[in-house]
Amino acid sequence: MSRTLRVLLALSASPVVLLAACGGSAEPVGGGGGGGGGGAEGTVRVSITDDGCTAEPTSVPAGAATFDVVNDGATTVTEAELVNAGGRIVGERENLxxxxxxxxxLRLEAGEYTLQCPNAATETSPFTVTGAAAAGTxxxxxxxxxxxxxxxxxxxxxxxxxxxxxLAxxxxxxxxxxxxALYGPARVPWERVETVAxxxxxxxxxVDARLADVADPATWTGFHRIEQALFEQGTTAGAAPVAQQLVADVAELNTLVQSTTYQPADLANGSSGLLDEVASSKVTGEEEAYSHLDLLDFAANVEGAREAFDLLTPALQVTDPELVTTITRRFDDVTTALAPYRQGESYVSYTTLSQDQVRDLASAVDALAEPLSQVSGKVVGAAGR
Incomplete structure (x- = not known):
């Protein structure tokens, strides 16, 4: 059974909750695509437990590397991140x-990295990349x-x-x-490049935490704090400082992206990551809990994912044209599945969708996510030659 549909559809009052869906090429432990220790050179098995994340091996040579991330029974930890010395997350898998x-x-440069698993008893552990990657054209x-x-x-x-x-x-x-009226349009560009942020x-x-994501509600900032004030409470009272902070945080993001460069694997991993966002929170109706603009976010995630994939397409056509054809068709299928819910420049409220309609959207996303998860491996191998 496919990844998203393998996860239980649980009914709730407004109107359906799809419980979880995870990243990339997720499979049950022991199935195809999962980890397993002692793999090929450049392959790292990352085990997630409530105690923390462990990598085997803890060091690899510079160059191409694949990280197989497995949730080995953790209930409080669902993601693993590889962070470079500058503090930037260079690779991750969430919602496991x-x-x-x-x-x-991805292709790694030599240096000291950190493996991070938020909410684990031990959240960080060291990871080392040795030597120097072979020069290539x-x-x-x-x-x-x-x-x-x-x-x-x-x-x-x-x-x-x-x-x-x-908006502010x-x-x-x-x-x-x-x-x-301005809240939805502000969400669109954010969702298109969410994985970069x-x-x-x-x-x-x-910028984007939901209330359930913060330990102390008094420290809650960002879009969804404003969303709650506007759509649930019907007021802007107390929201002005939050809006000012949001403007400052977005300005900081704008500064950061001016000097950020990308490797081909970033595009592939980012495209898959945006599909993970759709599966884990947009198609479930969890993202926009007060405005119910989840389908607007859904569409923006898909648009950002497709842009990254389309940019890689000319290179992928050389190495795997059949995969390109499959992914292109399935992107079209997701767009077609969303089209009936378009309403002017936005989409209908998520609360109007039936259980069957949510299942259909989840199926289209899942069918795309599976082949899309193969792209980073193809890209890392081809870009390194």
Whole structure:
């Protein structure tokens, strides 16, 4: 059975909750695509437990590496992150419930890294990359892809700055209805490049944390704090400082992306990561708990994922044209599945969807996620030659 549909559909009052869905090529432990120790050179098995994350081996040579991440029964920990010395997350897998696994591939430079598993008893452990990667000739197709993605991210974050400034101005003016109208448009550019924002440590939780994600509600900031005020409480009272902080955080993101560069695997992992976001929180109705604009976020995640994939397509056509055809068709299927819910520049409220409609959307996402998860491995191998 496929990944998303393997996870239980649990009914709730408004109106359905799809419980969890995890990253990339997730499979049950013992199934295809999962970890297993002592793999090929450059393969690292990462085991998630409530005590912490362990890597086997704890060191690899510089160059191509694949991390097979397995949840070995952890109930409080569902993700593993590889963080470089500068504090940027260079690879991760999220939303791994007990018994599931997923992988990510990338090319690593020599240096000291940290394996992080938030909420574990021991959250960090060291990981080392030794030596130096063999010099290779940069493929012009991959070079064009990474440059194109850098330009795309900068453009989306510039749009985010403009949209967030407008939202904050409406909040500070006390104009609830205008702020409601501007909330959705501000979410779109964020969701298109969400996985890039997530790579910058605590910036993502400051901007995008939900109430359930914070230990102390008094410290809750970002979009969803404003969303609650506008759509549940019907007021901007107390939201002006939150809006000011959101503007500052988005400006910080804009500064960071100006100098951020990408490797081809970043595009592949990011594309898969955006599909994970759809499966874990958008198609479940958990993301926009007060505005119920989950389908707008869903569509933006898919758009960002497709942009990254489309930029890689010319290079992938050389190595695996059949995979390109499959993924392209399944992206089209997801877009087609979303189309009936389009309403002007936005989408219908998530609360209007039936259980069957949610299942259909989940099926389309799952069918895309499976082949898309293969891209990072293809890209790392081809880009390194």
């Amino acid at each position: 419930t007990p018994g599931l696994s997923a992988s990510f591939s 940069e493929d012009p197709l991959f070079a064009a892809a990474t440059q194109g993605y850098q330009d795309y991210v900068k453009a989306q974050v510039a749009d985010l700055v403009t949209a967030t400034d407008a 101005a409406a909040v500070q003016a006390g104009d609830v209805e205008r702020a409601k 997530e790579s910058f440590g605590d910036l993502d939780p400051r």
